[in-house]
Amino acid sequence: MFFLCPRKNRVKRLLLLGSCFLLLCLPIIGFPPVVMSETLSLDDSQVITYADYLYKRGEYYRAISEYKRLLYFFPKSSFTPRAKLQIGRSYMAGGELKEAIDYWEKQLQEKQNQSEYFTVKTLLGLSWLDQDSVKVFRLRKQNLQKARLQFSEIEVKSKQDQYILDFMDDWDDLSQPEYKSPWIAGSLSTLIPGAGSFYTERYVEGTYAFLITSLFYLATRDALAQDQKELGYLFGFFTVAFYGGNIYTAVNGAHKLNDQMDSDQLLQLRKKHGVWFIPETNRGPGRF
Numbered sequence: 001m002f003f004l005c006p007r008k009n010r011v012k013r014l015l016l017l018g019s020c021f022l023l024l025c026l027p028i029i030g031f032p033p034v035v036m037s038e039t040l041s042l043d044d045s046q047v048i049t050y051a052d053y054l055y056k057r058g059e060y061y062r063a064i065s066e067y068k069r070l071l072y073f074f075p076k077s078s079f080t081p082r083a084k085l086q087i088g089r090s091y092m093a094g095g096e097l098k099e100a101i102d103y104w105e106k107q108l109q110e111k112q113n114q115s116e117y118f119t120v121k122t123l124l125g126l127s128w129l130d131q132d133s134v135k136v137f138r139l140r141k142q143n144l145q146k147a148r149l150q151f152s153e154i155e156v157k158s159k160q161d162q163y164i165l166d167f168m169d170d171w172d173d174l175s176q177p178e179y180k181s182p183w184i185a186g187s188l189s190t191l192i193p194g195a196g197s198f199y200t201e202r203y204v205e206g207t208y209a210f211l212i213t214s215l216f217y218l219a220t221r222d223a224l225a226q227d228q229k230e231l232g233y234l235f236g237f238f239t240v241a242f243y244g245g246n247i248y249t250a251v252n253g254a255h256k257l258n259d260q261m262d263s264d265q266l267l268q269l270r271k272k273h274g275v276w277f278i279p280e281t282n283r284g285p286g287r288f
Contacts, residue, residue: 060094093279125150177261189250196250
């Protein structure tokens with residue numbers, strides 16, 4: 001029947017039969033062997049080494065991922081306690097202090113040996129000490145109290161613990177700076193424009209306040225004396241505005257100066273005892 005088919009159909013059937021024959025023969029002929037890639041196998045020491053490498057290079061978020069990888073795949077590794085500490089340090093080094101504080105507080109709820117417990121306390125205190133450091137001092141007082149609470153529970157187990165305790169002793173013995181009274185600053189500027197700013201040691205500000213307020217006052221007086229009421233009222237408005245602004249500036253300047261004195265006092269104390277978190281790098285060891 002094959003030969004009774006039209007020529008076109010015979011060609012198609014031959015091609016089909018040939019294709020089927022080739023497919024049946026391929027398993028017999030065989031394919032070239034497939035080379036399987038070797039399975040990558042890492043142990044806990046290699047993971048912690050790579051994580052430390054990233055940390056020292058300043059790639060803190062990648063380091064966190066590697067430390068967490070070690071905790072996930074090797075939860076009973078001897079490197080586990082160190083990896084937990086390094087995760088928090090990485091948050092601190094990366095400037096994510098809120099995440100660091102949350103992390104350290106969770107770590108305190110876990111069972112730890114005494115040495116690790118005091119290390120976490122120290123690092124949590126340092127995180128609170130640096131949290132919101134760009135804000136004015138009076139808005140940071142709650143954070144500083146929390147830092148003091150953590151430091152007060154530390155026992156001396158290392159040289160760095162001694163730095164903290166010495167720092168706390170000096171902090172407790174700090175004398176109060178000679179604050180400027182906002183009330184006096186405002187009163188002086190009420191009597192003489194710019195006087196309150198001089199009292200708060202803002203001399204350029206005080207000079208401008210005196211000159212500008214005085215010039216507008218004189219301009220107001222001259223305009224009214226020449227019966228130029230509209231111009232006099234305009235100058236009078238600016239006189240009152242600058243006069244009031246000079247009082248506000250003096251009071252605010254006193255608050256700022258007092259805040260700066262508190263901030264400088266704590267800064268000098270931290271510099272004296274080296275109470276700073278410094279991450280380890282390839283260039284040298286870290287601190288805390």
